[in-house]
Amino acid sequence: MVNEEMIRKAGEVLSDPRNHKEEVQALQDTMYVVGGKWRLLIINSICNGNKRFREIERSIPGITTRMLSRELKDMEANQLIKRTVFPGTPVLVEYTETDYCMSFGGIILEMINWGKMHRERMRQG
Template sequence: MTKNTRNQKEEFQALQDTLYVLGGKWKLPIINSICNGNHRFKDIKESIPGITSRMLSKELKDMELNNLVKRTEDPDALIPILYESTPYCKSFGPIISEMIKWGIAHRNHIKSLKV
């Protein structure tokens, strides 16, 4: 196996791993919501148009298993369950920012083609 082939396989696997953890319609919007200060389930749900409670619950559990979100439970607190991003989750904050920038540029590009 050549070095180039090995690098391509490693890159492919790295992309697959990333898509496995972050893939789907909801994970990035959930991360973005939490990083923007929404820590209660209700606030996260209200900040993401179209997500159901069932889907949000499923995604939060999956994200907790992948060390992206920390769930804190305090039955004595006014708000008994809080979600926050982990330092590991924050490590790809710059990637999310770049994706947002690219998405805005892409939308503008597509709009300019329709003129």
């Protein structure tokens, strides 16, 4: 449930004089890096211990192999994950979150909390 303290803090932040152009650019940059339907789900999956491609794929209902592959490449390019190849037969590839990705962790947890609160609010009518 949204508490009054959260509303008060949000009101303070949003009412301060701000640089709108700078904020729009920052939001666009953030949405570019973590945007899309799948990236936050992939980050969450990796942070929950799914390191191999098939583990990640199985943990996210509806994602295709092609989409996961594309997203992992983009996320690696944006330094959110690290791809490590272990030689051998068969070759083992693991994906891990980077420290840079972990810097986004608090925001992801807040989004999860907000999503839970929203679902409960919608359930109550």
